[in-house]
Amino acid sequence: MSDPLPISHVTQPLSGTVRPPGSKSLTNRALIVAALADGDSELTGVLDSQDTQVMLESLTRLGFKVQHDQSLARVSLRGCGGTVPAGGAELWLENSGTSIRFLTALCAAGQGDFRLDGSTRMRERPIGDLIAALNQLGGQVTSVAGTDCPPVRVVADGLRGGTVDVPGSISSQFLSAVLMAAPTAANRVDIQVAGTLVSVPYVEMTLAVMRQFGVEVEYDSYTRFTIEPQCYAPTRYAIEPDASAASYFFAAAAVTGGEITVQGLTRDALQGDVRFVDALAEMGCTVIDGSDSISVRGGALRGIDIDMNAISDTAQTLAAIAPFAEGPTRIRNVAHMRHKETDRISALVIELRRLGVRVDEFDDGLMIHPGPLHPATIETYDDHRMAMSFAITGLKSPGIQIADPGCTAKTYPRFFEDLAQLTDAP
Ligand SMILES: O=C(O)C1=C[C@@H](OP(=O)(O)O)[C@@H](O)[C@H](O)C1
Numbered sequence: 001m002s003d004p005l006p007i008s009h010v011t012q013p014l015s016g017t018v019r020p021p022g023s024k025s026l027t028n029r030a031l032i033v034a035a036l037a038d039g040d041s042e043l044t045g046v047l048d049s050q051d052t053q054v055m056l057e058s059l060t061r062l063g064f065k066v067q068h069d070q071s072l073a074r075v076s077l078r079g080c081g082g083t084v085p086a087g088g089a090e091l092w093l094e095n096s097g098t099s100i101r102f103l104t105a106l107c108a109a110g111q112g113d114f115r116l117d118g119s120t121r122m123r124e125r126p127i128g129d130l131i132a133a134l135n136q137l138g139g140q141v142t143s144v145a146g147t148d149c150p151p152v153r154v155v156a157d158g159l160r161g162g163t164v165d166v167p168g169s170i171s172s173q174f175l176s177a178v179l180m181a182a183p184t185a186a187n188r189v190d191i192q193v194a195g196t197l198v199s200v201p202y203v204e205m206t207l208a209v210m211r212q213f214g215v216e217v218e219y220d221s222y223t224r225f226t227i228e229p230q231c232y233a234p235t236r237y238a239i240e241p242d243a244s245a246a247s248y249f250f251a252a253a254a255v256t257g258g259e260i261t262v263q264g265l266t267r268d269a270l271q272g273d274v275r276f277v278d279a280l281a282e283m284g285c286t287v288i289d290g291s292d293s294i295s296v297r298g299g300a301l302r303g304i305d306i307d308m309n310a311i312s313d314t315a316q317t318l319a320a321i322a323p324f325a326e327g328p329t330r331i332r333n334v335a336h337m338r339h340k341e342t343d344r345i346s347a348l349v350i351e352l353r354r355l356g357v358r359v360d361e362f363d364d365g366l367m368i369h370p371g372p373l374h375p376a377t378i379e380t381y382d383d384h385r386m387a388m389s390f391a392i393t394g395l396k397s398p399g400i401q402i403a404d405p406g407c408t409a410k411t412y413p414r415f416f417e418d419l420a421q422l423t424d425a426p
């Protein structure tokens with residue numbers, strides 16, 4: 001655990017320009033489909049963080065030829081045409097949901113005996129629906145401890161194809177994982193989504209990345225998908241900066257009344273989380289669209305009532321600035337946040353109350369009431385987004401420290417350096 005980090009309270013509007021590192025979600029998708037492609041792909045703008053390192057290490061263990069130039073944020077990867085070179089491997093995925101879910105599906109497309117495991121929290125995160133889906137397609141996948149959580153064993157002999165039900169209400173990552181592996185199946189795959197699908201923009205992102213690597217999916221309003229057997233084409237692929245990471249800088253402009261520009265993102269980005277700026281606009285901020293940037297200018301903030309199902313990775317960011325708005329903020333329809341790095345609804349409620357904020361907890365979200373905050377050390381629960389979100393609270397309210405700031409390594413190892421560049425600028 002790293003030592004607590006005091007956040008410097010800023011008394012001036014914070015202004016400046018920042019370019020966050022590459023998108024975690026795009027990096028981990030591009031790595032999977034490049035590995036399944038037939039030949040050499042080159043990815044640029046690659047995120048270098050724990051979640052992508054465990055993915056890269058796993059692909060190497062699976063026998064793929066991977067070259068990572070960290071200084072240029074570039075990865076060259078030789079795909080094996082829908083097969084997995086190693087006949088077995090043990091993979092360690094820490095607490096990276098995308099990595100363990102996407103790699104479970106990729107291993108099922110191979111031949112051999114694979115085991116995937118991760119941190120204590122990872123062993124509490126559900127994967128049973130994905131296991132059941134892969135088994136319907138001809139896989140032999142099990143939850144080793146019978147918990148419907150990792151560790152997972154995959155005894156693989158390629159995917160047969162056929163019809164499969166994929167539940168959508170716990171995590172969209174199950175559907176994304178099945179979609180990406182589906183073109184390798186011997187026969188057509190027909191997917192039917194069971195129940196409501198959460199985090200829909202991530203499925204749109206999956207389809208977009210598959211398309212950019214030459215695979216088309218037929219689909220009908222995110223309930224039915226049809227994928228014919230086909231091979232991904234190797235591609236040179238540029239990854240957008242991470243839109244969830246950008247939310248912290250937009251929120252910093254919002255609470256300090258400054259203007260912050262995030263480069264490399266527009267509202268046409270493949271990542272749904274760029275829509276966080278719409279929430280800030282509703283709260284009273286001004287959003288300025290550039291040709292390759294988005295800027296947010298802060299103003300007097302008002303509380304809002306918002307469904308964040310589609311952009312739940314930014315719900316903590318919003319909750320962390322909501323105490324400074326006029327009127328309460330209700331965040332709805334984010335029950336799936338309870339299955340992430342920690343139970344994020346519960347963590348938000350505990351930590352906001354620690355600061356003296358009045359908060360109501362609901363099964364599907366929370367309501368934050370404005371009011372004065374007092375100094376406190378915020379617990380982060382090994383959740384990078386708790387650390388980054390409450391750092392923004394600390395810009396506005398004096399005496400906030402972030403416990404274990406090193407946990408941002410999951411997706412943004414240099415977050416506090418990048419924030420300091422803005423706060424320390426003359
Ligand atoms: O597919 C993805 O890249 C992701 C999907 C989301 O998860 P859920 O679908 O579990 O909500 C999101 O929270 C996660 O950070 C990344």
Ligand SMILES: C=C(OP(=O)(O)O)C(=O)O
Pocket residue numbers: 095096097098099313340341385411
């Ligand atoms: C939920 C997250 O990650 P994952 O599910 O990929 O572990 C996240 O990055 O906020």
